[in-house]
Amino acid sequence: MDSPFVQDKSQLVAQQLRLRRSLMASGAGFAASLVMLLAWQLGYVGWEIPQLAAFLLLTSLGYLLFPWLIHSSRNLTFTDPSLTAHQLGWHLLVNTYAMYAAAEIRSLLIVNFILLMLFAVFRFHPRKLPLLAVLLLASYCLAVLAQVLWSPLDVHWSHETLIALVFLLALIGLSLLGAEIASLRLALKRRNAHLAAAKARIEELAVTDELTGLYNRRHLMRIIRRQKGLADRGNYAFSLAFVDLDYFKRINDAYGHGVGDQVLIAVAQEIRRTLRDVDYVARIGGEEFVLVLAQTGYQEALRIAERLRSDMERLIVEVAEDHPNLKLTASIGIATYHSPETVAQLMKRADMALYAAKGCGRNCIVGEQELPPDTGMTESMADESLVAPGHESTEAEQQDDARGNPEWQV
Ligand SMILES: Nc1nc2c(ncn2[C@@H]2O[C@H](COP(=O)(O)OP(=O)(O)OP(=O)(O)O)[C@@H](O)[C@H]2O)c(=O)[nH]1
Structure with a gap:
């Protein structure tokens, strides 16, 4: 027929x-x-x-x-x-x-x-x-x-x-x-x-994050494994970008979880808008997102990440008429897949890069190749941050916290 x-x-x-x-x-x-x-x-x-x-x-x-x-x-x-x-x-x-x-x-x-x-x-x-x-x-x-x-x-x-x-x-x-x-x-x-x-x-529920509609962690792993399969067959590159919002906790603390959720939804939409059709994005924890950049080598991944970072910087989240609009920034860690490494190894490097971006003062991108040898990042720390995406704050962060950071309000 x-x-x-x-x-x-x-x-x-x-x-x-x-x-x-x-x-x-x-x-x-x-x-x-x-x-x-x-x-x-x-x-x-x-x-x-x-x-x-x-x-x-x-x-x-x-x-x-x-x-x-x-x-x-x-x-x-x-x-x-x-x-x-x-x-x-x-x-x-x-x-x-x-x-x-x-x-x-x-x-x-x-x-x-x-x-x-x-x-x-x-x-x-x-x-x-x-x-x-x-x-x-x-x-x-x-x-x-x-x-x-x-x-x-x-x-x-x-x-x-x-x-x-x-x-x-x-x-x-x-x-x-x-x-x-x-x-x-x-x-x-x-x-x-x-x-x-x-x-x-x-x-749909099995693969999506209920709040943002992005993919969830389980589906993300499937996507990365599929990308790894393609890359292992040769002549194919892909990269990961770990994106973590800066000082997100303060938004929650100041305005409550409801507003925090609205911000997460707005950020998810912004990421989707910025990404190409071939890419994937998942929310894997509170304010942590993972981008799978298909057909993308290291330099191209850095360029995409920079575009996203500056878009996020410009993003103004309108919460409600009688509510101040909010601004926020994101730190991004980049890693590119090296066949035949494991998915865990790749994710660990991306997470270490994100950790370094946070350490560098936030609102910045660190690629795996820029990881300073003296970051003090041990594998076990990276593991920890993978298991619990909200990592411990550094001394500098704690000082920032004590001072308060009004930059996220406009
Ligand atoms: N509104 C909302 N908040 C969430 C959700 N999941 C986690 N969080 C909050 O996200 C915040 C994460 O805080 P931290 O891990 O300290 O991160 P941060 O304040 O962004 O600080 P840095 O990442 O170090 O810049 C916590 O307050 C969590 O309660 C969620 O689904 N909705």
């Missing part, structure tokens, strides 16, 4: 289902045509050979037309791509004519109408089933009326009335039962839609 009309997998599945149902309906139609052929041979139908041939040819064309429309995806241009009403209409027309032509076995042909009703149960809204039942009964009456008008055969009214009555009762029963089945079908469809929505939401 390769067609420019079919756009996605779910549509392809729906098309396959439509085709299967249409083939079943056409199969039943062909079987009914064979019955007519047999009835003609046994003398129940008074057609000449050309009439019989025309009937078989026309009905066959109809039964081939619908599966072809679906197979070629031309059905998608119709309001109802299932073509249920069209197919039912065609089958109804053919069977009504057959009932008129084979009057003697009309009561047998009612079985075809019952089959039509069953097909409708799986497609129609429950409210439409009684309407279809009325239409089927009317078609039966039309076949009888046509016979009265054009056929030389006598109509046995009591016989016809009895058949019509039984048919009516069968249709009422089928409508009620069909409505029940159709309601179950609709409820199942609704539940499936709910389940699909819930599944999509769970999948």
Whole structure:
């Protein structure tokens, strides 16, 4: 079913289902045509050979037309791509004519109408089933009326009335039962839609940070592992940027967590705005973000980080009308992947670079290549800061804290 009309997998599945149902309906139609052929041979139908041939040819064309429309995806241009009403209409027309032509076995042909009703149960809204039942009964009456008008055969009214009555009762029963089945079908469809929505939401929650909508730590690890896989195959570079907001605690302390959350959301939006489409960003702790810079070597990563740092410096977070707007800065540590190191080693270097950026006075970028040998950073300290992203403040920071830093207010 390769067609420019079919756009996605779910549509392809729906098309396959439509085709299967249409083939079943056409199969039943062909079987009914064979019955007519047999009835003609046994003398129940008074057609000449050309009439019989025309009937078989026309009905066959109809039964081939619908599966072809679906197979070629031309059905998608119709309001109802299932073509249920069209197919039912065609089958109804053919069977009504057959009932008129084979009057003697009309009561047998009612079985075809019952089959039509069953097909409708799986497609129609429950409210439409009684309407279809009325239409089927009317078609039966039309076949009888046509016979009265054009056929030389006598109509046995009591016989016809009895058949019509039984048919009516069968249709009422089928409508009620069909409505029940159709309601179950609709409820199942609704539940499936709910389940699909819930599944999509769970999948989203599993990879995102609820506050900012960025990726969470677990998904970040997956992304980095994937990037490592690409880089290990050769000719591919990627870098990490650890971004930590400066003195964020003071915003929380001064204005409360709610305002702090608003700032985090604004920062997340700013990072997203600054980054390229190929990059990824995650929030891995309170005010710590990790950027995965895809297809990016060391120098390019430094350039991207500088762009982000200066954007952050310019960012003014508007909290509320009666609230002072806030400004803040970020420190950034950069590390580039060196195959075949482990993800932990790469992250440790990026974290050490961030730690050094904080030590250098904040609002700055330190790349792994600039890490001064005398930072005093030991591996165990880096490990600690990885496990608990909010690292201990240095003496200089503590002095800053004591003085207070009004720079984050504008
Ligand atoms: N509003 C808000 N605050 C958070 C969240 N998670 C962590 N925090 C706060 O973030 C602050 C982090 O403080 P610190 O680790 O001392 O970092 P800092 O004040 O930014 O100082 P430096 O990083 O050293 O510049 C703490 O006050 C945490 O309570 C969060 O989801 N929302």
